[in-house]
Amino acid sequence: MRLRTGFILVPLAFLLVFFYVPLVSIIKTGLWENGFTLKYISAVLQNDYHRHVILFTVEQAIASTLLTLAFGLPGAYIFAKYDFLGKRLTRAILTVPFVMPGIMVALGYILLFGRDGIITGLFGHDLGILYSWKGILLAHAFYNFPIVIRMVSSLWQRVNPHYEEAAMALGARGWRLFWRVTLPMISPAIFASAMLTFVFCFLSFSIPLIIGGYQYATIEVDIFTSIMTLLDFKTGSALAIIQITLSVVFMYLYLRSLDAYARREEQKVLRKPVPFTRRDWLSLKGLAIALYSFLVFVFIVSPLLAVLYDSLRFNGHWSLEWYRRVFSAEYNPMFGATTLDAIRNSLAFGFTTVVLSLLVALPIAYALHRWNFTGKRLFDVMVMLPLASSPITLGLGYVRVFHATPLYYTFWIVAVAHTIIAYPFVLRAVSTSLKKIRPNLFEAALSLGAREWKAFLKVELPLALGGVIVGAIFAFAISIAELGATYMLAKPEYTTMTVAIYKFLGARQFGSASALSVLLMVVSMAGFLAIEGVGEEVW
Amino acid sequence: MRVELRNVLKEWGDFRLEIDGLIVEDGEFLTLLGPSGCGKTTTLRIIAGFERPDRGEILFDGRPVNDLPPYERNIGIVFQDYALFPHMTVFKNVAFGLEMKGLPRGEIEKKVRWALEIVGLTGLENRYPEQLSGGQQQRVALARALVVEPKVLLLDEPLSNLDAKIRERLRGEIKRIQRTLGITMIYVTHDQEEAMAISDRIAVMNFGKVEQVGEPLELYYSPRTEFVARFLGLSNILKLEAENGRACLGELCFDVGRDGTVRVFFRPESVYITPGNTAEMIDYELLPGRIRIKLEIDGKSLIAERFLNELPFSVEEMPERVGVVVRDFSIL
Ligand SMILES: Nc1ncnc2c1ncn2[C@@H]1O[C@H](COP(=O)(O)OP(=O)(O)O)[C@@H](O)[C@H]1O
Numbered sequence: 001m002r003l004r005t006g007f008i009l010v011p012l013a014f015l016l017v018f019f020y021v022p023l024v025s026i027i028k029t030g031l032w033e034n035g036f037t038l039k040y041i042s043a044v045l046q047n048d049y050h051r052h053v054i055l056f057t058v059e060q061a062i063a064s065t066l067l068t069l070a071f072g073l074p075g076a077y078i079f080a081k082y083d084f085l086g087k088r089l090t091r092a093i094l095t096v097p098f099v100m101p102g103i104m105v106a107l108g109y110i111l112l113f114g115r116d117g118i119i120t121g122l123f124g125h126d127l128g129i130l131y132s133w134k135g136i137l138l139a140h141a142f143y144n145f146p147i148v149i150r151m152v153s154s155l156w157q158r159v160n161p162h163y164e165e166a167a168m169a170l171g172a173r174g175w176r177l178f179w180r181v182t183l184p185m186i187s188p189a190i191f192a193s194a195m196l197t198f199v200f201c202f203l204s205f206s207i208p209l210i211i212g213g214y215q216y217a218t219i220e221v222d223i224f225t226s227i228m229t230l231l232d233f234k235t236g237s238a239l240a241i242i243q244i245t246l247s248v249v250f251m252y253l254y255l256r257s258l259d260a261y262a263r264r265e266e267q268k269v270l271r272k273p274v275p276f277t278r279r280d281w282l283s284l285k286g287l288a289i290a291l292y293s294f295l296v297f298v299f300i301v302s303p304l305l306a307v308l309y310d311s312l313r314f315n316g317h318w319s320l321e322w323y324r325r326v327f328s329a330e331y332n333p334m335f336g337a338t339t340l341d342a343i344r345n346s347l348a349f350g351f352t353t354v355v356l357s358l359l360v361a362l363p364i365a366y367a368l369h370r371w372n373f374t375g376k377r378l379f380d381v382m383v384m385l386p387l388a389s390s391p392i393t394l395g396l397g398y399v400r401v402f403h404a405t406p407l408y409y410t411f412w413i414v415a416v417a418h419t420i421i422a423y424p425f426v427l428r429a430v431s432t433s434l435k436k437i438r439p440n441l442f443e444a445a446l447s448l449g450a451r452e453w454k455a456f457l458k459v460e461l462p463l464a465l466g467g468v469i470v471g472a473i474f475a476f477a478i479s480i481a482e483l484g485a486t487y488m489l490a491k492p493e494y495t496t497m498t499v500a501i502y503k504f505l506g507a508r509q510f511g512s513a514s515a516l517s518v519l520l521m522v523v524s525m526a527g528f529l530a531i532e533g534v535g536e537e538v539w
Numbered sequence: 540m541r542v543e544l545r546n547v548l549k550e551w552g553d554f555r556l557e558i559d560g561l562i563v564e565d566g567e568f569l570t571l572l573g574p575s576g577c578g579k580t581t582t583l584r585i586i587a588g589f590e591r592p593d594r595g596e597i598l599f600d601g602r603p604v605n606d607l608p609p610y611e612r613n614i615g616i617v618f619q620d621y622a623l624f625p626h627m628t629v630f631k632n633v634a635f636g637l638e639m640k641g642l643p644r645g646e647i648e649k650k651v652r653w654a655l656e657i658v659g660l661t662g663l664e665n666r667y668p669e670q671l672s673g674g675q676q677q678r679v680a681l682a683r684a685l686v687v688e689p690k691v692l693l694l695d696e697p698l699s700n701l702d703a704k705i706r707e708r709l710r711g712e713i714k715r716i717q718r719t720l721g722i723t724m725i726y727v728t729h730d731q732e733e734a735m736a737i738s739d740r741i742a743v744m745n746f747g748k749v750e751q752v753g754e755p756l757e758l759y760y761s762p763r764t765e766f767v768a769r770f771l772g773l774s775n776i777l778k779l780e781a782e783n784g785r786a787c788l789g790e791l792c793f794d795v796g797r798d799g800t801v802r803v804f805f806r807p808e809s810v811y812i813t814p815g816n817t818a819e820m821i822d823y824e825l826l827p828g829r830i831r832i833k834l835e836i837d838g839k840s841l842i843a844e845r846f847l848n849e850l851p852f853s854v855e856e857m858p859e860r861v862g863v864v865v866r867d868f869s870i871l
C-alpha cells in the first residue's frame with residue numbers, strides 16, 4: 001500500500017513548500033509581532049486609501065460581472081438557439097481572450113483610448129475611458145464574456161425542450177415563460193459563470209495596474225506597490241491576508257455553484273439549434289444576431305488590431321523598424337537583458353511550467369479520481385486553494401521565505417511560482433475529463449488483469465488526453481502571460497516578454513511594446529489554435 | 540372536443556408524414572400505435588402546435604387552429620419523461636397552468652387539491668419531483684395537465700419509462716380518469732397490448748401513414764394490411780390459390796368466396812387442434828396455462844395457440860400429426 005500511494009507525496013511536498021509555507025509566512029508577517037496582533041490589519045482597514053482600494057476592488061468586480069453578463073447572455077441565447085453561417089468562426093474567436101495576456105490588452109486599450117489613441121482620434125475628443133473605472137470594466141468584460149457565453153449556452157442547449165413545451169401547453173409564453181421556467185433551468189450556469197468572472201476581476205492585476213492608475217487600484221495592485229515601491233511588507237501582508245480571506249470565500253461559492261452547474265450539465269438532451277435561412281437574416285431577429293456578432297468581433301479584435309497597427313507604424317509611416325529593434329541583440333539597460341533574451345525566457349518558463357504543472361497535477365488528479373478516503377473534501381479544497389491566491393501574494397510569500405536561500409533569484413523560483421499559479425487549471429481540466437469516462441472501462445481493465453495504475457495509464461489517461469492537452473496549453477498560456485510574480489522574482493537576465501512590455505510601457509515606448517506584444521500574441525494564438533484543435537470544453 | 544387532421548403533410552429529409560381524415564371524436568380515447576420512428580410523436584406535436592405542418596389543416600370542433608400557438612390551444616400534454624419542473628414542488632407544478640390563467644389563490648388551491656385527488660397523490664404537495672418515484676411523477680404530470688381542464692389531453696408514451704406492474708396499474712387509472720371526466724384523449728404508444736387494453740379506437744401507423752383506424756377487436760381480427768396484422772400480434776398469413784370460391788392447403792380449406800391468389804389471415808387462437816392427420820407437429824412452447832404449437836402443412840408453417848386443457852391429448856403424449864380446424868379468418 002505504501003508504495004502504491006507514495007507517489008502522491010512528491011506533489012504534496014511541492015505544494016507544501018512552495019505554497020503553504022509562503023502562505024503561512026505571509027500570515028505570520030501580517031498577524032504576528034511578539035505574539036498575535038491585529039495591529040496591521042486594523043491599520044490597513046483604518047487607512048482611507050487602503051479602505052478605498054478594498055471597496056473599489058469589490059465594487060469593480062461586481063460592476064465588471066454585471067457588464068460581462070450583459071454582454072454575454074444575449075450571445076449565450078443566440079448560441080444555444082440558432083445555427084447560422086459563421087457560428088463556428090464566432091465560437092472560435094471567443095476563445096481568443098482566454099489566451100491573451102492582460103498586459104497586451106491593456107496596451108491595446110491605451111492605443112485605442114489614450115490621448116493619441118485611434119478611437120480618441122475618431123471621436124475627436126478623449127472619451128475618458130482610459131485611467132478610469134470604465135476602461136477596467138470594459139477590459140474585464142473583454143476577458144470574461146466568452147466564459148458566460150460558453151457556460152450558459154452549453155447548459156441552455158441541454159435544457160430538455162419538454163419543460164418549455166409543457167409550460168407553453170399550460171398557457172405560459174414570452175417573458176413569463178422565460179422567467180418561470182427557462183431562467184431557473186439555466187441559472188446554475190449563469191451563477192457559476194458570474195462567480196468565476198467575479199473571482200477573476202477581484203484578483204485582476206495587469207489591467208488595473210496599467211489602465212486604472214493609482215486612483216483605481218485593486219487590492220492586488222495595492223499589495224504590489226506596497227512591497228515594490230514602499231518596501232512595506234507589513235502592510236503588504238495585511239492586505240494579502242484580507243485579499244485571500246475574501247477570495248477563499250468567493251472561490252468556495254464558485255466551486256459550489258460549479259457543482260450545481262455540473263449536475264445540470266449531465267442532462268444529455270441536446271436540442272438541435274434552429275438553422276438560419278437567408279430569409280431569417282433579414283428578419284429583426286437576424287439583424288439583431290448579425291449586429292451582436294459584429295459587435296463581438298469588434299470588441300475582441302480591436303485591441304489586438306490596435307497593437308498590430310501600432311507595431312507597424314514608425315514615425316508616421318509603415319515600417320518594420322520596431323521588429324528590427326526587437327530582434328537586434330542589443331542590451332537594453334531598462335530591463336537588463338536583450339529583447340531576444342526576454343522571448344527566450346518566456347518560452348523557457350512556459351515549457352518548464354507545462355512540465356512541472358503536469359507532474360504536480362496528474363498524481364493529484366489520479367488520487368482524487370480513484371481513491372476514497374476520509375477528509376477527501378478537505379484534500380480537494382487544499383489542493384485547489386492556490387486558485388484563490390494571487391500571483392502577487394505568492395511573490396510576496398516567496399520573497400519572505402526564500403530570500404536567504406540559494407533558490408532565490410534563480411530560473412527555478414520563477415518557474416515554480418508559475419507552476420503554482422497554473423497547476424490548478426491543469427488539475428481541473430484533467431479531472432473534468434476523467435469524470436466523463438465511464439467507470440466500467442476501468443473495471444473491465446482490472447478484470448483483464450491490469451494493475452490499478454496501469455489501468456489508469458493505459459485506459460483512462462488516453463481517454464482524458466483532451467483534458468491533459470488543454471490543461472497543458474493553459475499552463476503555457478498562463479506562464480507566458482504572467483506579469484506580477486515574475487516582475488517580483490525574476491532577476492534581470494530572466495526578464496520575460498511581459499516584464500519587458502511593462503517596462504517599455506513605463507518608458508512610454510509604445511512601438512517596442514507593441515512589436516513585442518505582437519510576438520506574444522503570435523505565441524498565444526498558437527495556444528488558442530491548439531485549444532480549438534483539441535475541441536475540449538475548458539470550463 | 541372533436542379533433543380532425545385534414546390533408547396534413549410534414550416532411551423531414553426523406554421522412555414524410557401524411558395524414559388525411561383522422562378524426563378523434565369528442566370524449567373518445569384514441570391511440571396512435573406504431574413502431575418507433577413512424578411519426579406518432581410528430582403527429583401529436585402537430586396537434587399540440589409545437590410543429591407546423593407543411594400543409595393541411597388541424598381542426599378543433601371544426602375550427603382550423605393552424606395559426607394558434609400552443610398556449611392558446613387549450614390542450615394538455617404529458618411527456619414520456621414527465622418534464623416536471625425540477626425547481627417547483629408538486630403543488631407548484633400542478634398550480635402552474637392555473638397561475639398562467641391568473642386564477643385567484645383560493646381557487647388555485649381548490650383545483651390543485653381536486654386534481655391531486657383524482658390521480659391519488661393527496662399529501663405529497665410539498666415534495667419536489669426528485670423526491671418522487673417514477674409512477675408518482677407520472678401522476679403529477681397527469682394532474683398538471685388535467686387541472687386546467689384542457690379540451691384534449693395528449694399523452695406521448697406516458698408509461699414507457701415505468702416497470703411492467705406500475706404500467707398496468709396506471710393505464711387502468713388513466714382510462715378511468717378519461718371515462719370519469721369524459722375528456723378527449725389522444726394517446727401514443729408502441730405497445731400493442733397497452734393500446735388494446737386502453738383504447739376506444741386505435742390508429743395504426745407505419746412509415747408516416749395511418750394504415751387503419753378501428754376498435755381494438757376489429758383491428759385484431761380483421762386487419763386490412765399485413766402490417767396491421769403482424770403489429771397487433773402473432774399472425775398466420777397463408778398465400779393460397781382459390782378455385783370455385785375455395786382456397787385449400789392440404790385438407791385445410793377456406794371458403795373465400797373468390798378465385799385467384801388470396802392471402803388468408805387468422806390468429807393462432809383461431810386454430811383448433813383435433814385428433815387427425817392434417818398437419819405435421821414441428822415444435823411447441825409452453826406458456827403459463829397455454830401452449831403454442833408450430834405446425835406444418837405442405838411445407839407451410841402455421842402457429843396455433845390453445846389452453847392446455849383444450850388439447851385432446853396430454854403434453855407428454857404429443858402425436859406426430861394432428862388435425863386442424865380454423866374457426867375465424869379474414870382475407871387481407
Ligand atoms: N425536429 C425534427 N427534425 C428532423 N427530423 C425529425 C424531427 N422530429 C422527428 N424527426 C424524424 O421524423 C421521424 C418520426 O419521428 P417521431 O414522430 O418522433 O416518431 P415516433 O414518435 O413514432 O417514434 C423520425 O425519422 C425522426 O427522425
Ligand SMILES: [Mg+2]
Binds near residue numbers: 579580581
Ligand atoms: Mg415518439
